Amino acid sequence: MNYLFREIEKRWQKYWKSSQIFKGETHSKKPKCYVLDMFPYPSGAGLHVGHPLGYIASDIYARYQRSQGYNVLHPMGFDSFGLPAEQYAIQTGQHPNVTNETNIQRYKEQLEELGFSFDWSRELRTSDPSYYRWTQWIFLQLFNSWYDQSLSKARSIDEIIKIFEKQGNLKIKASGDKIEPFNADQWSGFPWKRKNEILQNYRLAFRSETIVNWCPALGTILSNDEIKEGKSERGGHTVYQKKMTQWSMRITTYAERLLKGLDQIQWPEALKETQRNWIGKSFGAKISFSILDKPSLNIEVFTTRPDTIFGVSFMVLAPEHSLIGEISTSEEKKSVEEYLQASKKRSERERLADTKSLSGVFIGAYALHPFTKEKLPVYVSDYILAGYGTGAVMAVPAHDERDHRFAKKFELKIKRVIHGGDDVQKQAYEAKEGQCIHSDFLNGLNVKEAILKAIEKIEEKKLGQRMINYRLRDAVFSRQRYWGEPIPIYYKKGIALGIPQENLPLCLPDIDKYLPTEKGEPPLQRAAYWAWDEKGQKIVSNELIDDKNVFPLETSTMPGWAGSSWYFLRYMDPENKDALINSKVEAYWQNVDLYVGGSEHATGHLLYSRFWHKFLKDQGYVSTEEPFKKLINQGMILGDSAFIARLEKSQDFISVDLIKDQKTQQIHVDIHLLKNGNELDIEKLKEWRPEYAQAKFIMKDGKFFCKRKVEKMSKSKYNVINPDEICKQYGADTLRMYEMFLGPIDQTKPWNIRGISGIHQFLRKFWRLFYTKERFYVESTPPSYEALKILHRTVKKIKEDIPRFSFNTSISAFMIAVNELNAIKCNNREVLEPLVIIIAPFAPHIAEELWMRLGHKNSVSFAPIPEYNERYLMEEMIEYPIMFNGKLRFKMNFPSEIDEENIKKTILKHPQTEKYLGKRNIIKIIFISKKIVNIVL
Numbered sequence: 022m023n024y025l026f027r028e029i030e031k032r033w034q035k036y037w038k039s040s041q042i043f044k045g046e047t048h049s050k051k052p053k054c055y056v057l058d059m060f061p062y063p064s065g066a067g068l069h070v071g072h073p074l075g076y077i078a079s080d081i082y083a084r085y086q087r088s089q090g091y092n093v094l095h096p097m098g099f100d101s102f103g104l105p106a107e108q109y110a111i112q113t114g115q116h117p118n119v120t121n122e123t124n125i126q127r128y129k130e131q132l133e134e135l136g137f138s139f140d141w142s143r144e145l146r147t148s149d150p151s152y153y154r155w156t157q158w159i160f161l162q163l164f165n166s167w168y169d170q171s172l173s174k175a176r177s178i179d180e181i182i183k184i185f186e187k188q189g190n191l192k193i194k195a196s197g198d199k200i201e202p203f204n205a206d207q208w209s210g211f212p213w214k215r216k217n218e219i220l221q222n223y224r225l226a227f228r229s230e231t232i233v234n235w236c237p238a239l240g241t242i243l244s245n246d247e248i249k250e251g252k253s254e255r256g257g258h259t260v261y262q263k264k265m266t267q268w269s270m271r272i273t274t275y276a277e278r279l280l281k282g283l284d285q286i287q288w289p290e291a292l293k294e295t296q297r298n299w300i301g302k303s304f305g306a307k308i309s310f311s312i313l314d315k316p317s318l319n320i321e322v323f324t325t326r327p328d329t330i331f332g333v334s335f336m337v338l339a340p341e342h343s344l345i346g347e348i349s350t351s352e353e354k355k356s357v358e359e360y361l362q363a364s365k366k367r368s369e370r371e372r373l374a375d376t377k378s379l380s381g382v383f384i385g386a387y388a389l390h391p392f393t394k395e396k397l398p399v400y401v402s403d404y405i406l407a408g409y410g411t412g413a414v415m416a417v418p419a420h421d422e423r424d425h426r427f428a429k430k431f432e433l434k435i436k437r438v439i440h441g442g443d444d445v446q447k448q449a450y451e452a453k454e455g456q457c458i459h460s461d462f463l464n465g466l467n468v469k470e471a472i473l474k475a476i477e478k479i480e481e482k483k484l485g486q487r488m489i490n491y492r493l494r495d496a497v498f499s500r501q502r503y504w505g506e507p508i509p510i511y512y513k514k515g516i517a518l519g520i521p522q523e524n525l526p527l528c529l530p531d532i533d534k535y536l537p538t539e540k541g542e543p544p545l546q547r548a549a550y551w552a553w554d555e556k557g558q559k560i561v562s563n564e565l566i567d568d569k570n571v572f573p574l575e576t577s578t579m580p581g582w583a584g585s586s587w588y589f590l591r592y593m594d595p596e597n598k599d600a601l602i603n604s605k606v607e608a609y610w611q612n613v614d615l616y617v618g619g620s621e622h623a624t625g626h627l628l629y630s631r632f633w634h635k636f637l638k639d640q641g642y643v644s645t646e647e648p649f650k651k652l653i654n655q656g657m658i659l660g661d662s663a664f665i666a667r668l669e670k671s672q673d674f675i676s677v678d679l680i681k682d683q684k685t686q687q688i689h690v691d692i693h694l695l696k697n698g699n700e701l702d703i704e705k706l707k708e709w710r711p712e713y714a715q716a717k718f719i720m721k722d723g724k725f726f727c728k729r730k731v732e733k734m735s736k737s738k739y740n741v742i743n744p745d746e747i748c749k750q751y752g753a754d755t756l757r758m759y760e761m762f763l764g765p766i767d768q769t770k771p772w773n774i775r776g777i778s779g780i781h782q783f784l785r786k787f788w789r790l791f792y793t794k795e796r797f798y799v800e801s802t803p804p805s806y807e808a809l810k811i812l813h814r815t816v817k818k819i820k821e822d823i824p825r826f827s828f829n830t831s832i833s834a835f836m837i838a839v840n841e842l843n844a845i846k847c848n849n850r851e852v853l854e855p856l857v858i859i860i861a862p863f864a865p866h867i868a869e870e871l872w873m874r875l876g877h878k879n880s881v882s883f884a885p886i887p888e889y890n891e892r893y894l895m896e897e898m899i900e901y902p903i904m905f906n907g908k909l910r911f912k913m914n915f916p917s918e919i920d921e922e923n924i925k926k927t928i929l930k931h932p933q934t935e936k937y938l939g940k941r942n943i944i945k946i947i948f949i950s951k952k953i954v955n956i957v958l
Contacts, residue, residue, distance in 0.1 A: 029870045033870065043139060044140050045096070047606060051091060051092035054091035056095045057615070057617070059585075062103055065120070070658060071660070073744060075619075077137075078828060079615065087138075087883055088858065088861070096144070097137070100584065102147050104502065125146070135757065157506060158601065163636065167224060168225060175274075185205070189204035190203055197222045225274065229269055233267060234262065235262070238259070264341065267497050268575075269495045278646075296624065301491055302489065302491055303325045303489070305326065306475070306476045307485045309391065330392060336400070340402075342412045348385075348399065380402060381400045384399050402427065416433075420438065499577035530549075530550055531548075551573075552566045589612075589616075589630075611644060612647060627649075634647065653826060658734055658760070658770060659733060660732065661692060663689070663692045664729075665688050669683075677728045690706060694709060742772060744756060751781045752784070755784060756777075757863060758863050762776075763776075767826075786839050799853055799854075800848055802849065804849035805923065806916075810893045818831065818834040859887065869882075900912055900913070900914050901913050901914075906957060913927070
C-alpha cells in the first residue's frame with residue numbers, strides 16, 4: 022500500500038484539532054514540563070522554511086516529554102502589536118486589527134499544517150484588550166513601586182511615603198534620581214504637587230528627559246534593534262539622536278540581580294556573556310574636575326583606572342552632556358553647535374562601532390587636574406556615550422586606544438604613566454611615544470595596589486568617591502505610535518497619576534489617521550475622546566478637559582517589548598479575569614522549562630522579561646526568580662539568493678558569464694524567476710517588475726544567467742521557500758525531519774531542496790516495514806536477536822539525543838535502523854511498535870497512522886517511551902562462519918551473550934540463507950558455541 026502522506030496528515034491534523042489532545046491540564050498530579058517558543062509577529066508574508074526550525078525542535082521535545090509521563094504545556098500566541106501593522110494602516114487606512122486578523126489566520130493554518138502539538142485553547146494576542154489589561158496592570162505596579170537597596174527588592178510606593186512621614190529621606194537607601202535631603206517636618210509641609218514630584222524620582226516607572234532614537238518620517242522613537250546603519254529598519258528613514266521627555270523603566274536597579282541570575286540558568290554561554298557585557302559591571306571611582314574660570318561647575322567622570330590619573334591630558338564630553346552649553350566659549354559656539362547637529366544623525370551603535378574615524382571639536386573650556394592643577398582642554402566627541410558612566414571621560418591617551426587615536430588626530434599630549442612594580446602598560450593600551458610620567462604616591466605599586474591607593478587619595482582629598490558602575494541604562498518605555506498598549510496615566514496639574522486598576526483596560530480609541538499630528542504629536546492626540554473624568558471614572562471628550570475634574574490622558578503607547586515581557590505567565594492561566602495569574606496555578610507551572618528562540622533578543626526581550634519577572638517576584642505574584650530555566654537558540658536556515666548584474670549608470674543588465682572588467686551593481690531577484698539552474702526567465706522578470714520592461718539584457722546564445730549566493734533567508738532578498746509547497750510535494754513529516762537533519766539545532770545551515778527527497782524516501786521505507794504484498798501485516802511471533810539489538814540500540818540513541826537536542830543524529834539512527842530492519846525483513850510487532858513510539862515526536866502523522874493500524878484506540882502521543890535493555894547492547898561480538906553441508910557460504914557477527922536458539926532464528930531469516938537453502942529441507946543444524954554453525958540439508 023502506498024504512503025499517502027497528504028491524506029494521512031490531513032486526517033490527523035483534523036483529529037488533533039477537534040479532540041484537543043494537546044491541552045495542558047491546569048490541575049494535574051503529573052510532573053509539569055513547560056515548553057515555549059518565542060511567539061511570532063504575524064506578518065503578511067507568512068512563514069518561510071526558516072521560521073519553523075525552532076518550532077520543530079520544541080515540538081519534538083514537548084511530544085517526547087508527554088510520552089515520558091509529563092503534563093506538558095506547549096502554547097502558542099501572537100505578538101500582535103508593532104510598527105509593521107501600523108505602517109500598513111498608514112498606507113491603506115485599514116485598521117491594524119483587520120490586518121492582524123488576516124495574518125494570524127494565515128500563520129495558524131501554516132502552523133497546523135506542520136503538525137505542531139500546540140495547546141491552541143490558550144492562544145493569546147498582545148493586542149487583545151483582555152490581555153493588555155494585565156500589561157497595563159503590571160505598568161501600574163511598577164509605577165506604584167520603588168526599589169529598596171537595603172533589602173534588594175521592590176516595595177510599594179505607599180511604604181516610602183510612610184518612611185518620609187516618619188523620618189524624611191535622610192536615612193533611606195533607594196534607587197532613583199538625586200534629590201535634596203528633607204526631614205519628616207519638611208515632607209509634611211510640602212504641597213501635594215511637590216510631594217508627587219519627589220515620588221517621581223523613586224518610581225520604577227517614571228518620566229524623564231532622555232536621549233532617544235527619533236525617526237521623523239515614522240513619527241516615533243526606535244530601539245537600537247530597529248536601526249541599521251543610521252536608518253530605520255522599516256522604510257530606511259534617517260534616525261536622529263534627540264532629547265525627549267519619555268516614560269522609562271528603572272531596570273538599572275536590578276542590574277546586580279540580573280547579573281547573578283545568569284549563573285542559575287541553563288542558557289548558551291555566548292548569550293549569557295552578551296547580557297553580562299550589556300549590563301557591564303565595573304569597579305572604579307567617580308572624580309570631579311573643576312572648570313577654569315567657573316569654579317562652581319565640575320565635570321564628573323567615572324573611571325575604572327583611577328591609577329592613571331597622572332596621565333590625563335584632556336577631557337572629552339558626550340554630545341548630549343548638559344555642561345556643553347554652559348562652558349563652551351563664544352568663539353567655539355558655532356563649531357560646537359554644528360558638531361552637535363551632525364552627531365544626532367549617528368546612532369549609539371554606530372558610534373560604538375567606529376573605532377578609527379574619531380571626530381570632535383574643542384569647546385574652548387579648560388578643566389583643572391585635581392592633583393596637579395594642570396589646564397586640560399575640553400572637547401566634545403561622539404565616541405563618548407551619554408549613558409555610560411557620566412557621559413564624560415578623563416582622556417589618558419597612552420593607555421586607551423580611542424583616547425590615543427583622538428590625541429594623535431588633534432595633536433594633544435600623550436603621557437605614559439609608570440608606577441614601577443607591575444607596569445600599568447602591561448595591562449592596558451601601550452603607546453610607543455609620549456612623555457614618561459611617574460605617578461607621585463603611586464610609584465612602586467602594581468596596578469591593583471595603585472587603583473586602591475588612588476581611590477583612597479581621591480576620597481581623602483574629597484575629589485570623588487569609589488563606586489560600582491553599570492553600563493546598563495534605564496529602558497525607554499514610551500513610543501509615539503498608535504498600535505501599542507495605551508499607557509494608563511492621566512495628568513493632573515502636570516503630575517502623572519495612574520488610572521485606577523479596576524478601570525482597566527484603557528482601550529485604544531478609534532482615530533481617523535494613524536499618523537502623528539501636523540505638530541508632530543503622537544497619533545493618540547487625534548482622538549476626540551481621550552480625557553479622564555476623575556470623578557466619573559471614565560473616558561470622556563477632550564472638550565471637557567478643565568483640569569479640575571477632567572484631565573488629559575497620556576498619548577504615547579508602550580513599546581513592542583511590553584506585552585512580550587510577561588506573556589509566558591498568562592499562558593499558565595489565560596482565562597483569569599480577576600488576577601494576572603492564580604497563585605496555585607503559578608505554584609504548579611512556576612516558569613518555563615525550555616524556551617526556544619533567536620539570540621538576537623539577548624539584550625531586548627530576554628533582558629526585559631527577566632527584569633519584569635524579578636519585579637513580580639518582589640511583589641509576591643510569582644515564586645521564581647528567573648522566567649526561563651533552559652534556553653536554546655536555534656540557528657538560521659540560509660537561502661540561495663539570485664542576483665542580476667546592472668552596468669553602472671545605465672539600465673543595461675549583463676549575464677554573469679559575460680562580465681569582465683565592467684563595474685556592475687548586483688540586484689536581488691526572486692529565485693522563482695530562475696529556470697534550469699541559474700538561467701533567468703526574462704519575461705517573468707518583466708511581469709514581476711514592470712520597471713524592467715524597457716531594460717536591455719545582454720545575453721550569450723539567447724540566455725541570461727544570474728549570480729547565486731547563500732545568505733540569510735528573507736523576504737527582502739526574494740530567496741524564501743514557502744513551507745506550504747514542501748508540505749504539498751513531500752509532506753509535513755518530511756519537512757520536519759529534513760529541517761532537523763540539516764545539522765545541529767543551534768548552527769546556521771543552508772537550505773538545499775535536493776536533500777529533502779532522501780528523507781521522504783526514508784519515510785516510505787519505514788512505512789513499508791509494516792506491509793507485506795501491499796497488505797498491512799505485522800507478526801506477533803518473537804523477533805530475532807538481531808532485530809531486538811537494532812531496536813534497543815535505536816531506543817538508547819533517541820533517549821540520549823532528545824534531551825540534548827541532537828536531533829540530526831537521532832534521524833541518522835532512525836535511517837540506519839530502518840535499513841537494517843528491511844535487510845533482515847523484520848516485521849515483528851515487538852520491534853515495530855516501539856519504533857513507532859520513538860519516531861512519533863519527529864514524524865507524528867505517520868506515527869499516528871501506523872499506531873492506529875496496529876490496533877490502538879488512543880493517540881501515540883501518550884504511549885510510554887520504551888526502555889532499552891543493556892543485554893542487547895553488549896559490544897563483544899563473535900564471528901560465526903555459516904556453512905551449508907560443510908561449505909562456508911557467509912559469516913555473521915553475534916554478541917557473545919546471545920543464546921543458541923536466537924542465533925539459529927536470526928541465521929534462518931537472513932537473505933543469504935534463503936538463497937543457499939533453495940527448495941531443500943533442513944535436516945539438522947550443528948551449532949558449536951563461539952565457533953561455527955553448519956546447516957545440514
